[in-house]
Amino acid sequence: MYDVIVKNARIPQGHDTVLTNILVKDGKIAGFVESIEGLEGREIIDAKGNLTIPGCIDSHTHFMDPGFTHRENFLTGTSGAAAGGVTTIIDMPCCSVPSVRSVAQLENKIEKIKDKAIVDFALWGGVTGEDVREGWLHNVQEQADYGVTGFKVYMTPSVPTYPRVTDPEMYECFKAVAKTGLPVGVHAENFAMCDFYVNRFQEEGRMDGPAWAEARMILAEKVAIQLAISFAEDTGVRLHIVHMSTGIGADLVKEAKMRGLDVTAETCPHYLTLNYEETMSKYVQLAKIAPPIRTTEDNERLWKGIQEGSVDFIATDHAPYSLETEKLKEGFNIWTAFPGIPGVETMAPIIISEGYNKGRISLSRLVEILSTNAAKHYGLYPKKGIMNIGSDADFTIVDIDKEWTIEKDKMYCLNKYTPFDGFKLKGKIYKTIVRGKVVYEDGEGIVGEEGYGQFVKRQSIQKLDHIIKF
Numbered sequence: 001m002y003d004v005i006v007k008n009a010r011i012p013q014g015h016d017t018v019l020t021n022i023l024v025k026d027g028k029i030a031g032f033v034e035s036i037e038g039l040e041g042r043e044i045i046d047a048k049g050n051l052t053i054p055g056c057i058d059s060h061t062h063f064m065d066p067g068f069t070h071r072e073n074f075l076t077g078t079s080g081a082a083a084g085g086v087t088t089i090i091d092m093p094c095c096s097v098p099s100v101r102s103v104a105q106l107e108n109k110i111e112k113i114k115d116k117a118i119v120d121f122a123l124w125g126g127v128t129g130e131d132v133r134e135g136w137l138h139n140v141q142e143q144a145d146y147g148v149t150g151f152k153v154y155m156t157p158s159v160p161t162y163p164r165v166t167d168p169e170m171y172e173c174f175k176a177v178a179k180t181g182l183p184v185g186v187h188a189e190n191f192a193m194c195d196f197y198v199n200r201f202q203e204e205g206r207m208d209g210p211a212w213a214e215a216r217m218i219l220a221e222k223v224a225i226q227l228a229i230s231f232a233e234d235t236g237v238r239l240h241i242v243h244m245s246t247g248i249g250a251d252l253v254k255e256a257k258m259r260g261l262d263v264t265a266e267t268c269p270h271y272l273t274l275n276y277e278e279t280m281s282k283y284v285q286l287a288k289i290a291p292p293i294r295t296t297e298d299n300e301r302l303w304k305g306i307q308e309g310s311v312d313f314i315a316t317d318h319a320p321y322s323l324e325t326e327k328l329k330e331g332f333n334i335w336t337a338f339p340g341i342p343g344v345e346t347m348a349p350i351i352i353s354e355g356y357n358k359g360r361i362s363l364s365r366l367v368e369i370l371s372t373n374a375a376k377h378y379g380l381y382p383k384k385g386i387m388n389i390g391s392d393a394d395f396t397i398v399d400i401d402k403e404w405t406i407e408k409d410k411m412y413c414l415n416k417y418t419p420f421d422g423f424k425l426k427g428k429i430y431k432t433i434v435r436g437k438v439v440y441e442d443g444e445g446i447v448g449e450e451g452y453g454q455f456v457k458r459q460s461i462q463k464l465d466h467i468i469k470f
């Protein structure tokens, strides 16, 4: 007797797909069978021949809980995840009160969010300039031992509770993280460059949306990545460039990999599909993010990076702000509005549509960049990121030919805005399954329960074997 049988699931096999039935026991995959005749399951889920891939992972979310729950909370954030085919998120340590930089703060956060989550979640650890100055770096190993997946470092200011690092502070953070064997995720923009040109553009009276992207220029990301790579080479830390936005970034990561350095990168759907001139003119502060949306040329160079392996996986940097008080408040403009957009809900559909359905990437690469590689990189594999016997029964089932349009008002996250409003896609999430339980169903909406999502500790320290050997 099985708990669940997912019948008629079309799963990837080599370069093709094969129709199978997936047996589930105790939330884990118990087998694959051609026929379910004579088998019993307490629940039968019919995938109806739709493409079934390992549950997608968004390894970069800011669900803002506890502390900024007018922006997002763990219920609305994980609801968006479920609707977007994401079965596991890895939440960042910065956008909460308190921020997460010690085991006590990790435990506090888990206590506050655990009864709200609909999908599974792992957590990033934190380290800041303040931890260096105050002599708190012992917290790094303690967080690693607790089970965080990596450590986040900001070269530019984000929230007051999570101070940025100066260059020498970043070097000290890298040395501390290197000892843990875990990756350090760097927000790579040069602070002095961004600060100087943001001020100059304001003085010049620029108030248009594109001014934000031009002030926080491509060069600021380039030199930041170069510095981070230099520090990684010296300290031996596993360097991960989060939300990489530029084509030159992909080239720099490729060069570092070719030199044998352990440097990885993620990019986001908006850096692959939108250009700043159009998007920032249309949405102004609603498309204000850091790093900013770039050019069409960057879009294509990042796709190339995904194809050849210099970009390792996709994440979203999901970071919504209150429409009323932080984005569109009376008197707010491109400079004063908060930087951030939601994304967890639209990640997988956009990559499926723009990547796989448009022929830019193969099915196997799709699975790697939406699931397997993040699971490996953050030590969640093979519990997550693959459909093996013994792995968690997390599935993203996709109606691969269904055409639809993103509508902001239909989103599940708390603040309903996105620069993808009106974006036409081919490929829609049909069902999202977490440990054998359907949490989202097309047409029905969210069917998961608050508190079902579990905290997943890092299982082991794993390195991502580069798919492409340069």
Ligand SMILES: [Zn+2]
Binding pocket: 060, 062, 092, 317, 318, 319
């Ligand atoms: Zn972020």
